[in-house]
Amino acid sequence: MKSIFSFYFLFFVVSLFAQNNIGSGNCIDFSANITNTNHINLGGLTWLNDNDFTVECWMKVNSVFDDEAFFSNKNWASGNNTGIVFDVQDNGANMKFNFKDNTNPRKDLTVAVDVLNRDWFHFAGTFKRGGYFVVYINGFPLDSLDVSSFNASFASQYTYKLGQDGTGNYTYNGANPRFDGKIDELRIWSEVRTKQEIRDNMCHSLQGNEAALYAYYNLNEQSGFLIDDLSSNNNDANIVNGIPTNLVVSGAPIGNTSVNKYGSTLTSETLQLISSNSGTLTINNFNGITGIHLYQVDNQPSLTIGLNNLSGNATYFGAFICDNSATVSYTIKYDYSNFSNAVSDENNLILFNRFKNDYSPWTNSLSIQNTSANYFSNPNIISRKEWILGTSTGLNCQSIDSIFVVSGTPTSASIGWNSNATNWNIIWGVQGFDINQGTAINNTTSNPFDFTNLASGVVYEMYVQDTCAGVGSGLWMGPFSFTAQQCQSPTQLNAIEISSNSAKLTWTNNVSSSNLFSIEWGLTGFPQGVGIPVNNAQLPHVLSGLSPATTYDYYVKTICGQNSSSAWAGPYTFTTLSNVGFEENEIVATIAPNPFRDEFILTYPNISNEEIQILDLIGRNVSFSTSYLNENQVKIKVENARNQVFLLKLNSISTSKTLKITNK
Numbered sequence: 001m002k003s004i005f006s007f008y009f010l011f012f013v014v015s016l017f018a019q020n021n022i023g024s025g026n027c028i029d030f031s032a033n034i035t036n037t038n039h040i041n042l043g044g045l046t047w048l049n050d051n052d053f054t055v056e057c058w059m060k061v062n063s064v065f066d067d068e069a070f071f072s073n074k075n076w077a078s079g080n081n082t083g084i085v086f087d088v089q090d091n092g093a094n095m096k097f098n099f100k101d102n103t104n105p106r107k108d109l110t111v112a113v114d115v116l117n118r119d120w121f122h123f124a125g126t127f128k129r130g131g132y133f134v135v136y137i138n139g140f141p142l143d144s145l146d147v148s149s150f151n152a153s154f155a156s157q158y159t160y161k162l163g164q165d166g167t168g169n170y171t172y173n174g175a176n177p178r179f180d181g182k183i184d185e186l187r188i189w190s191e192v193r194t195k196q197e198i199r200d201n202m203c204h205s206l207q208g209n210e211a212a213l214y215a216y217y218n219l220n221e222q223s224g225f226l227i228d229d230l231s232s233n234n235n236d237a238n239i240v241n242g243i244p245t246n247l248v249v250s251g252a253p254i255g256n257t258s259v260n261k262y263g264s265t266l267t268s269e270t271l272q273l274i275s276s277n278s279g280t281l282t283i284n285n286f287n288g289i290t291g292i293h294l295y296q297v298d299n300q301p302s303l304t305i306g307l308n309n310l311s312g313n314a315t316y317f318g319a320f321i322c323d324n325s326a327t328v329s330y331t332i333k334y335d336y337s338n339f340s341n342a343v344s345d346e347n348n349l350i351l352f353n354r355f356k357n358d359y360s361p362w363t364n365s366l367s368i369q370n371t372s373a374n375y376f377s378n379p380n381i382i383s384r385k386e387w388i389l390g391t392s393t394g395l396n397c398q399s400i401d402s403i404f405v406v407s408g409t410p411t412s413a414s415i416g417w418n419s420n421a422t423n424w425n426i427i428w429g430v431q432g433f434d435i436n437q438g439t440a441i442n443n444t445t446s447n448p449f450d451f452t453n454l455a456s457g458v459v460y461e462m463y464v465q466d467t468c469a470g471v472g473s474g475l476w477m478g479p480f481s482f483t484a485q486q487c488q489s490p491t492q493l494n495a496i497e498i499s500s501n502s503a504k505l506t507w508t509n510n511v512s513s514s515n516l517f518s519i520e521w522g523l524t525g526f527p528q529g530v531g532i533p534v535n536n537a538q539l540p541h542v543l544s545g546l547s548p549a550t551t552y553d554y555y556v557k558t559i560c561g562q563n564s565s566s567a568w569a570g571p572y573t574f575t576t577l578s579n580v581g582f583e584e585n586e587i588v589a590t591i592a593p594n595p596f597r598d599e600f601i602l603t604y605p606n607i608s609n610e611e612i613q614i615l616d617l618i619g620r621n622v623s624f625s626t627s628y629l630n631e632n633q634v635k636i637k638v639e640n641a642r643n644q645v646f647l648l649k650l651n652s653i654s655t656s657k658t659l660k661i662t663n664k
Contacts, residue, residue, distance in 0.1 A: 019228075020249075021205070023297040023318075024058075024357045025220035027184035027250035028227075028239070030163040031062055034178045038241040039164035040217075040227055045073075045235060047190050047214050048084070048127075049155040054189040055086070056124035056136075056198065058252035059181060061115040064092040066177040069165040074098075074156050076165035077172050079106050083156040085165060086125065088179070092116030097125065097133065097145065103152035109145035111135050118324055119384075119432075120184075120252050120356070122202045126192045138322035139199040139262060139291055162186060168240060184252040188215040188235075203258035203293040203320055208232070221247055249303060251358035253320035253384060255295030262291045262322070271319075278315035279339045279389065285331040285379070291322030292330065301388065306361025306476055307352055308390045312341045316388035318356075319381070326431065326459065329382050334367070336389060337374040348393045350475070351376040353385050359434065362388070363463055363476040366403060382459075382481065383432055397466050397474035400424075406448045407513055408485030410456055410560050415482055416448030421466040425473070428462035431481060435463055443470050454484035487511060487560035493572035496540075500548035500577045506540045507556055507569070514560050515539065521554035523645075524573055528555060547615075547647050549578030589650065599637040604650065607634050613649040614638065622646060 020026045030038060047053060055071060067089035069076050074083025076098075085098045092115045100106040115121070124136040133145040158166030163179045170177055185205070191212040208216055208230035215235040217227050223244065227237040239246055261269045266286040271294040274280045283294055295318050300309065321328055334351055336342035342349055353365035365387065367376040400421070406414040417424075423445055429438035441449070454460065463478035490507040497504040505519065515538060522531035534541065536559070546552065555570035589604040604610065608631055614622040627635040638646070 019218070019220040020222050020302060021218075021220055022299045022302040023316075024184060024250040024252040024254035025218065025302075026222060026247050027058075027182045027252065028163070028219050029182045029246055029248045030178070031180045031182075032245040032248070033241060033243045034180055036241040037164060037169045037176070037178065038239065038243070038246060039168055039179075040162040040237050041168070041240050042160040042162055042215070042217075042237045043235055045160045045188065045215065046155070048073075048160070048188070049153045050129075051190065052126075052128050052192050053214070054124060054126045054191065054193040054198075055187075056122065056189075056193070056202070057186040058120055058122055058184040058202075058250075058254075059115070060120045060251065061088055061092060061118075061181040063180045064088050064090075064116065065180070066172070066175060067096065068177040068179040069161075069170055070179045070181070070183065071160070071162055072165040073154070073158050073160040074100070074166045075158065076167075076170050079108065081156065082154065083158065083166055084154050088113075088115050088181075095123075095135070097135065099127075099133070099145075099147060099150060099154065101150045101152040101154055104149050107145060107147060107149070109133065109135070109143060111137075111143045113137055113142070114324070120182075121324075122198075124193065124198045124202075128192045131192075136195065136198055138324075139195070139202060139260070140322065141195060162237075182248070182250070184219050184250045185254060186215075186217040186219065187213065190214040199260050199262060199291075200258075203253050203260065203295045204255050206230070219247075219250070223247070249358040251356040253293065253295060253318055253356065255297045255318060256299075258293050258295035260291070260293040261286075264290055266290065266292070273317060275315045275339075277339060278313055279334055279336040279342065281317040281387065282333045282335070283319055283330050283381075284333075285329075287330065288325060288328040289321060289323055289330060293320045293322070294318070295320070301357070301362075301386075303357070303360050304362070306363060307388065308350070308392065308395055308475070310341055310345065310349070310389045310391050313339075313389055316386055318384070318386035320384045326382075329380050331377065331379045332367070332381055332385075332387065333375055333377045334387060334389070335373075335375040339389070342389055343374060345391050345393060346371050346374070348391045349376075350390045350392055351378075351387055352390045353387050355432070355434075356384065356386065361435065361476055362390070363435070363478050364400075366477060366480065380481075392475070395474065397421075397468035397472045400464060400466055400474070400477045403462070403464065403477060403480040405482055408483075409513055410487050411454050411484050412450060412452045413454060413460075413482050413484055414448045414450050415462060415480065417464055417477070419447065419466060421469065421474075423467040423470045425465040425467055426462060427476075428460060431459040431461050431479075433461065435476070435479075438463075443467050451482075456484055456486055459483055485511060485513060485560075487514075487558055487566040489566040489569040490517065490556050490558055491569065493554075493556065493570055495554075495572060495574035498574060498576060501546045502542060502544045503546065503552075503574055503576065504540050504542050505554055505556070505572075509539055509558070511558050511560055511566075514558055516559040517541075517556050518559060518565065519554055519556050520568075521552060524551040524553045524571075526553060528568065531555070546576050548576050550647070551575040591648070598639075599635055601629070601633055601635050602648070603633050605632055607632055610650045612636070615647045615649060616644065 072085040216230040225239040229235040270284040272282040352362040367378040426441040427438040461479035466474035488510040492508040519534035520531040553571035558566040
């Protein structure tokens with residue numbers, strides 16, 4: 001019996017430290033047994049009580065009930081208790097950090113992080129005795145706290161906990177707030193890490209022998225309740241009130257190696273990682289990105305649903321965008337020139353992608369392949385991604401090779417794809433949605449497919465899969481991004497073929513489903529709303545009946561439907577040609593003074609033989625009186641017309657000449 005017991009004891013110890021070291025591997029998921037206050041007891045970690053330190057980890061917060069501690073050695077029922085607490089609170093809007101040594105008053109720092117509107121994000125806090133505590137999110141320093149007054153110990157009666165306060169059973173005001181989320185790659189350093197050190201290490205795993213590494217929990221355990229400290233300091237931990245599902249596949253962006261770029265203008269920067277035998281991945285053309293990481297995993301992925309892997313391929317790559325924004329993009333290029341298996345199977349190659357390590361299935365990324373230069377490219381990646389080379393060899397149900405927009409309206413989009421099949425599955429949702437939680441359309445025969453009741457300005461994504469005529473399943477293709485076609489304003493307004501009395505108005509139509517427009521025009525500077533309207537105009541539109549040598553403005557907007565139109569574009573300003581003074585040797589009439597107050601003198605050869613008209617700017621005749629001074633000059637008096645602009649017209653048998661005059 002003794003020998004049998006020893007056998008089982010040894011077997012149990014080995015299983016406790018079995019690690020999932022593929023990419024980000026596993027993580028701790030506190031939501032699995034949240035009602036039973038499950039947490040990790042990290043032990044004394046005595047260095048933190050009296051010295052400089054850095055704590056960092058990857059986090060994903062599911063929900064925030066009150067002010068849940070995720071790292072602490074104090075009773076958080078009162079911030080005046082001795083110890084340290086890091087928490088999430090205020091419905092996820094903020095993280096709070098509280099310090100109280102056994103001599104000095106407490107200090108608090110509240111940092112706006114918006115944890116619920118982030119997926120996985122990286123947290124780091126650096127504490128400098130006699131200096132500052134600094135909070136970093138995704139490598140960006142967000143805020144700091146002056147902690148120079150602390151000269152005593154943070155030691156309390158409790159050990160340090162992960163996922164709870166120091167008591168392991170946080171109770172406040174009759175409630176029991178519980179940290180609801182996941183944590184991975186917990187690292188504690190016996191020094192203040194620099195900003196660049198935090199950035200350079202956050203997207204790849206450590207060896208465990210790094211200088212100043214006080215404790216390292218990669219949380220890749222696959223079973224049991226002991227958590228191994230991979231540093232040399234033996235700060236092993238254990239899961240309290242744990243269940244097997246506390247250890248789950250992680251979605252943190254972790255590789256074996258990584259590179260990064262940070263800066264306010266990264267548009268000309270490039271990141272690249274080279275695998276010795278599986279190709280080179282390059283990312284560049286960063287748009288709206290101020291921080292990005294590229295990482296490489298030297299193993300086949302642990303989750304392979306949807307993937308038809310290429311023989312001999314044991315490498316995949318990933319990119320993590322540090323900016324919490326929906327308006328970013330970048331370009332990828334996967335060069336497989338040095339991967340002989342890929343080159344030999346080139347006609348069947350597929351560049352698969354997925355959102356993150358705990359995300360299935362892998363899908364055809366719909367990237368563009370250049371077989372002559374041996375690479376795939378995709379010019380508009382808008383989120384974090386992972387990529388791996390695969391093949392269609394051996395697949396019997398694979399017939400979709402591109403997805404495209406057919407048409408759209410402000411509330412709908414018609415999306416088609418190239419396929420010889422007859423039946424397809426579709427999953428769609430708002431950009432970044434989990435493919436396992438999207439809206440499913442099963443075995444449709446509609447190609448293109450019409451997505452209706454879309455919200456204006458919202459980016460959606462879709463995946464499509466051949467169902468082998470309803471009896472099987474091919475590869476998922478996507479994501480393909482689309483929006484309802486917003487009613488966009490015209491651009492590039494212009495006026496061409498301008499004469500003395502007409503002009504052709506042109507512009508660029510940015511809405512393919514509409515060919516009707518509204519125009520408003522008038523003399524330059526007119527306030528919108530009082531101009532001359534043109535309804536249901538088409539492109540181009542000719543304005544006629546204009547006055548010579550006169551400057552006009554026009555505005556135009558797109559009509560997208562009965563109750564939908566774009567914003568006005570404009571004004572565009574143009575001037576009609578004049579009948580006077582443009583041809584060489586032509587005799588020119590003169591007006592003096594101009595501007596005038598009540599009267600002016602018009603000089604023109606044989607003026608007494610001309611019919612004179614004075615018009616206002618909308619073409620109405622204006623009353624005036626004349627007094628001829630000689631054959632070539634006439635004094636004209638305009639009554640009750642101060643501060644206006646007029647057109648003076650000379651009508652002869654052969655021509656019509658118009659002059660603009662101003663009264664002041």
